[in-house]
Amino acid sequence: MKTSRQNAEHYIWGDQCDGWHLLKRQDLSIIHEKMPPHTAETRHYHEKSQQFFFVLEGTATIEIAGETFELEAHEGIHVAPNTPHQMFNQSDRDIQFLVISEPTTRGDRYPS
Template sequence: MITSKQNAEHYIWGDQCDGWHLLKQQDLSIIHERMPAHTAETRHSHEKSQQYFFVLEGTATIEIAGESFELKTHEGIHVKPNTPHQMYNRSSGDIQFLVISEPTTRGDRFPA
């Protein structure tokens, strides 16, 4: 089945951020997310899940284990399990990115 933002399960998180479940399985999750300007997610970690963040549009800032990285369009970064991290949009426009998690982060998200 072909999936897109138009037919994927949608949810709102944080401060008016959007997520679309492109693939929602226990062993693998792919989410397309949108963050408006000047928003951030809550710092957290996952015990089991590793994640890969890939920017589709805009410039994102991600803090991983205390180190800050700026990701531009078509750049990505890997986050290993048990690693505190937090995504920010410090820009004046929306950012869009993919979050690929293996296994899913459902039930595996802890404040850091």
């Protein structure tokens, strides 16, 4: 079955941010996320899950273990397990990105 934002399970997180589960399995998760301007997720880490963030639209800022990176559209970055990280939208427009997690982060998210 084809998957898109139109038919994927939707949820709202943080400060009016959107997420769509494009693939929701225990061994692999792919989520399309949208963050409005000047929003941020809570800094956290995962004990088991590794993640890859890939920006589709806009400029995202991500802090990983104390180092800050700006990601433009069509750029991505890997976050290893046990690595504190936090995604920000410091721009004046929405950002959209994919979060690919292996295995899923469900039950594996800890404040940092």
